[in-house]
Amino acid sequence: MDIYQHFRKEEIPFIQQVEDWKTNVGTMYEAKLSNFLDPRERDIVAAVVGQDDTVNVAFFGGVAAAERQRALLYPFYEHAEEDRFQVELFEVDYDRKFANIQHRDLLGALTSLGVKRELFGDITVTNEVLQFFVAEEIGDFVRLNLTKTGNMPLALRSQPLAKAVRTEEHWQEDAGFVSSLRLDVVIAAIYHLPRAKVKPYIERERVKLNWKVVDQPGTLVTEGDVISVRGKGRSKLIAVEERSRKGRLRIVYGRKRL
Template identity: 45%
Template sequence: MDIYQHFREEERPFIDQVLAWREDVELKYQRKLSDFLNPREQDIVKAVMGNHPDFNFGLSGGKDQAERKRAIIAPEYEIIEEEDYQLTMLEASYPAKFVTLEHPDVLGAFMSLGIRREKLGDLVVKDGVIQIITDQEISDYIRMNFTGVKRATVNFEEKPLSQMLESEETWVMKNTTVSSLRLDVLVKEIYGMSRKKAGMHIDSGHVKVNFRVVENGAFQLQEGDLISLRGQGRSKLEEIQGLTKKEKYKVSTSKLN
């Protein structure tokens, strides 16, 4: 079966990367630990690995419901333990009464230190607390160099993964009908705006599909695609249920609130 047929052309380089990891494990009998992967990349790893009898693979981001996870591909006889993912949870507090911090503020501060997003897992900013899952290799660097964000001085300390806070975000489901599966049509429907305004957001690079900026309103969405609109959160095309008698698509969508 051709694995490429299930994914878009622009995803082919990552598919090739996963295939190269698998081949390397097969030739050297040494496991491969990836950087943190977004949900779409995790889906690709699952599709490429399938139930192949010669390999054992797993995903972990510190907790079951983590969004960003690292993958391990290993020879089939090896047992993968949680500590093999080399995850560290760092925590810092800030005076929420005097400083308002949001996810983009803190993530931007990490990026300003030259830390690649792929080295960072889930980030929680909540009630005066910052928590971040990181690659063990950079945890000391973060603790020494990440000392402030906006007007807040912070001091990161290592904490057990079991103390990771739960996100209060919830996905709200909706069933609707749309004239097509174009990106501008779904953005209009999900975010409650005119199609013209949806098109303007897309043309301005404000919309991502599966974590990639898409600037084409005619881009055709597929079941499972994750959409994000700058400043208005994320959503997902959960299911395409078929056509109505008037040739409209019956779809289920969800939006993160």
């Protein structure tokens, strides 16, 4: 079976990279640890490795339900203990009387250091705690250089993974009708926006499909796809049902509660 037929054209370079990882592990018998992967990328890794007798794969991102996780491809005779994933947890202290740091603030502070997004994992923000995961190989760099966000001083403390705060995503399920599964049409239905206003969002790269920026309004959406619209939250296409008598498709979708 040709694995490429199950994925989008733009995902082929990553598929080929994973195939190289698998080949190297299978011939050299040396494990390969990836950077942090989003759920779509993990699906690709799992599909490429498949039910292989020589190479196994496991995922971990600091907590079991992390959205962003590292992949470990390893020979069949080894085990995937958590410490092999080299994930470090930082907790951020700051004066909450003068600021309320959000996910986007910490994300911006990290990227402003030149840290690539694939080198840090989930960011957890609650009323009491601000935490994030990073690859251990950049832990010292982050500890020394992440000293503020905006004008707010930060203090980082390394914590054991057992102290990671778990948060659950809550989705509000709903349904609607669309004329097609074009990205702009689906977004208009899910977010209750005029289609004319959706196109500029996409063309200005304010929309992500499966965690990747897309700029083509005509991109087709399929069941299971996750859509993010900047400033309007995240949604996912749960199901596509039969056409109505008027020829419109009924879709079931979930929106993340903000």
